[in-house]
Every structure is written in structure tokens, then in C-alpha cells.
Amino acid sequence: MKFIDSHTxxxxxxxxxxxxxxxxxxxxxxxSTMLLPAIDMSTFDAMTALAGAFPKHCLPMMGLxxxxxxELVEKELTFVESELSTGKYIAVGEVGIDLxxxxxxxxxxxxxxxxxxxxxxxxQLPVVIHMxxxxxxxYQIVKEEATEDLxxxxxxxxxxxxxxxxxxxxxxYLGIGGVITFKNSxxxxxxxxxxxxxxxxxxxSPYLTPVPFRGKRNESSYVPxxxxxxAEVTNKSLEEIAEITTQNAMQLFKLTSSQ
Numbered sequence: 001m002k003f004i005d006s007h008t009x010x011x012x013x014x015x016x017x018x019x020x021x022x023x024x025x026x027x028x029x030x031x032s033t034m035l036l037p038a039i040d041m042s043t044f045d046a047m048t049a050l051a052g053a054f055p056k057h058c059l060p061m062m063g064l065x066x067x068x069x070x071e072l073v074e075k076e077l078t079f080v081e082s083e084l085s086t087g088k089y090i091a092v093g094e095v096g097i098d099l100x101x102x103x104x105x106x107x108x109x110x111x112x113x114x115x116x117x118x119x120x121x122x123x124q125l126p127v128v129i130h131m132x133x134x135x136x137x138x139y140q141i142v143k144e145e146a147t148e149d150l151x152x153x154x155x156x157x158x159x160x161x162x163x164x165x166x167x168x169x170x171x172x173y174l175g176i177g178g179v180i181t182f183k184n185s186x187x188x189x190x191x192x193x194x195x196x197x198x199x200x201x202x203x204x205s206p207y208l209t210p211v212p213f214r215g216k217r218n219e220s221s222y223v224p225x226x227x228x229x230x231a232e233v234t235n236k237s238l239e240e241i242a243e244i245t246t247q248n249a250m251q252l253f254k255l256t257s258s259q
Contacts, residue, residue, distance in 0.1 A: 001242040004033045004249040005220040007202035011046040014206040026220035036060045037094035040068035061091040066098040066109045092120040093128025100132040117145045127152035168198045175202045178210030181229045188233040200249045
């Protein structure tokens with residue numbers, strides 16, 4: 001079986017002691033492709049170093065994370081576009097709106113998100129969207145910017161069925177991670193009622209670790225545990241979930257079978 005971790009921050013300091021071992025463990029579990037969402041300029045060198053060390057397995061994105069939007073936003077966005085123009089990246093991400101931690105820069109977050117959606121269309125790349133306490137704001141901007149060229153995924157989807165269907169109706173995918181294994185998340189009932197052709201798997205390592213490892217550091221080798229839960233709630237086999245979600249991710253991110 002082959003899996004794709006469509007969202008993992010393996011370049012963060014959480015993995016400084018054993019990064020290579022973590023990646024080898026993932027490959028050993030069939031997770032041969034790990035997609036690296038960008039955060040901001042401060043983590044850029046670490047991300048590109050990891051992608052350079054494992055070019056067949058770790059593929060980088062470029063974008064400005066909403067929680068990194070601050071008074072330096074213009075400098076950050078200039079850097080994002082400069083990097084995207086090189087053609088080295090598989091997606092624009094992760095970008096979006098996060099009103100959970102701090103809404104001080106809410107207006108700047110919305111503006112940065114819209115501008116990066118336009119970069120997505122300009123460079124004909126998929127977009128990876130971060131949304132927290134901000135469904136209405138994110139959905140409205142995506143809807144306003146929507147064209148046939150605009151495709152992507154709402155990563156770490158934890159919403160209800162209505163929200164899931166609204167996202168799918170825009171032609172976007174849903175990133176399903178460890179939250180589906182949490183006892184009271186309610187996500188399993190939602191996923192059971194949504195079309196499989198719009199689901200992709202992710203860990204969001206080192207965060208949101210699935211059961212039975214909850215409370216510990218998350219890593220890409222845990223994707224099969226997420227897949228197993230999706231298999232249970234959709235009455236499909238693990239092999240079917242692996243095949244469907246891998247094909248979905250390959251299609252969205254334009255990956256070849258050699259990646």
C-alpha cells in the first residue's frame with residue numbers, strides 16, 4: 001500500500017534529534033511522499049534543507065501561514081512571490097485565516113489570503129488552506145476568487161457535513177487527519193457521509209497525533225492509523241482507502257507515480 005502525507009511539518013525543531021529516522025519510518029509504512037507546507041521566512045531554510053536532503057520524498061510548498069501575518073506581512077508576501085516564481089514548489093501553502101489564537105491582524109490575514117489565492121492562479125498551483133474559527137471568512141473569499149484555475153484543499157478539516165459539502169461544491173478537497181480518531185470529534189460521522197473522491201490524508205506533524213499515540217509527537221508514519229479510521233467509518237478496506245486517497249492527492253498536486 002502507498003500513502004501520501006499531504007501536510008507535514010517535519011522540518012520543525014521537534015524533529016531535530018531524529019529527523020532521518022522519522023522519514024525512514026514513514027517510508028517503511030508506505031508513506032513515501034510527504035508534502036511540506038511553508039510557514040514563513042523564519043522556517044524557510046529548515047524546510048528547503050529537508051526537501052534538498054530527501055528530494056524524492058519531501059516536496060515543499062510556499063506561502064505565508066496566517067498566524068505569521070504581522071507588521072512584516074509585505075516583506076513576507078514579496079518573498080513568497082519571489083520563491084513561487086522559481087517554479088520549485090508543488091503548491092501555495094499553507095495560507096488562510098486563523099482567528100483562534102489572535103484576531104489583531106484579522107484584516108491583514110484576509111488581505112494576505114486573497115493575494116495568495118491570486119498567486120495560486122497566476123502560477124497555476126493548488127492551494128493548501130488553513131482555516132481555524134474562520135469558516136465563513138475563508139469560504140467567502142475563496143468563493144469570490146473562484147475560477148476553473150483555483151483548486152486546492154482545506155487542510156485539517158474538522159467541520160460539519162454542510163461545510164464539507166460547500167467546500168466540495170467549490171471543487172476543493174478535504175484534508176483528513178488525526179482528529180477523526182478522537183473520541184468526541186464527531187468527524188467520523190461527517191466523513192462517512194462525504195464523497196471519497198474529495199478526501200486526502202494528512203498528519204499535520206508534529207501536531208494532532210492520532211489515537212493510539214495521542215499526547216505524543218505526531219509523525220508521517222502514522223498516516224495508516226488515520227486511513228484505518230477512515231476505512232472503518234466508510235465501510236471500506238484499508239487498501240481501498242490507501243488507493244483512493246493517494247490517487248486524490250496525486251491528482252490535486254499533479255504528482256507522478258515516481259514521486
